[in-house]
């Protein structure tokens with residue numbers, strides 16, 4: 001049994017903690033929880049008597065003998081807490097995003113470079129979605145050929161003014177280091193970079209539509225890769241929203257919309273069709289295109305609705321610890337830097353009103369963010 005603790009038992013952390021206590025996470029024991037809010041700790045420990053409560057994460061790490069810690073605090077504290085754990089050889093599973101700036105995130109990745117025995121993972125639960133897993137397979141094994149075009153529309157994370165008025169750290173530069181991109185889209189941007197890699201250049205247009213917040217809730221970005229472009233559109237104010245990923249290649253196409261995936265594998269690559277064609281348009285080779293479907297899966301949907309997709313990542317983290325196999329981790333902490341780099345690049349491009357080269361100038365981003373924070377009136 002691996003002894004776990006959860007730091008930050010708000011909305012998400014309390015769910016993680018309950019999943020461990022209730023045995024949804026196999027081979028794990030919830031030893032303790034920690035939250036700066038004493039009342040939350042009191043309620044949790046009163047409900048689950050065997051769990052110890054702390055209000056200071058340093059005391060928790062110093063006093064408990066832990067195999068792993070789940071960090072589910074607001075974004076700005078992820079790195080500080082993760083570094084404290086890693087320095088003391090405690091394995092960590094960090095909620096998304098890894099941090100607010102890539103400059104800060106690299107403090108953790110540099111440390112992990114020295115502490116190679118420590119397991120550090122990211123909560124990128126959307127990587128467990130089997131449609132994305134299928135897409136990764138189809139891209140990696142060459143089934144759809146070379147990528148030619150990517151479009152990702154993510155406008156289904158609807159958030160009301162009521163949500164923002166609940167206050168706290170959300171949707172402010174000082175509280176969470178951004179808006180829609182860093183809070184919601186970090187998941188899709190992780191999936192995107194996991195599937196198609198990182199672009200060479202990013203140009204983005206970020207704005208706030210229809211809400212009284214200081215950060216963006218509406219984004220259109222163009223990610224320029226060496227051989228193709230990707231258009232990424234996201235917002236949290238549209239009804240009804242869309243969640244659609246299209247990846248078109250020289251030999252086929254992947255379309256994922258919400259819970260359904262359709263993929264097409266052409267009988268012949270487009271360049272061959274073009275070379276052989278003896279007419280001006282239309283294509284009889286279309287008939288040789290194989291069309292297949294894949295779905296989220298009813299039982300998966302049910303499990304994820306009850307326990308949260310995140311339970312899959314916690315189980316994977318514990319499996320990796322149990323078997324002492326880092327290679328089976330679904331997302332290593334170091335991989336959290338890429339989605340954050342995309343987010344920072346989009347914000348920076350929008351502020352500077354120009355395209356930015358990747359990797360971005362980390363120091364410039366940090367100083368621009370400090371200016372945003374200084375100018376923010378909440």
Ligand SMILES: NC(=O)c1ccc[n+]([C@@H]2O[C@H](COP(=O)([O-])OP(=O)(O)OC[C@H]3O[C@@H](n4cnc5c(N)ncnc54)[C@H](O)[C@@H]3O)[C@@H](O)[C@H]2O)c1
Nearest residue numbers: 008009010011012013034035036037072073074075095096
């Ligand atoms: N993976 C997902 O799908 C998913 C979904 C929602 C939230 N999240 C992430 O989970 C994290 C928490 O989000 P939330 O919605 O639960 O927020 P929340 O505000 O409900 O909870 C955060 C908790 O952390 C506590 N806290 C703050 N600073 C602390 C510190 N230094 N030490 C101990 N406790 C501290 C707060 O008191 C609060 O109870 C964020 O990183 C968020 O992005 C992930």
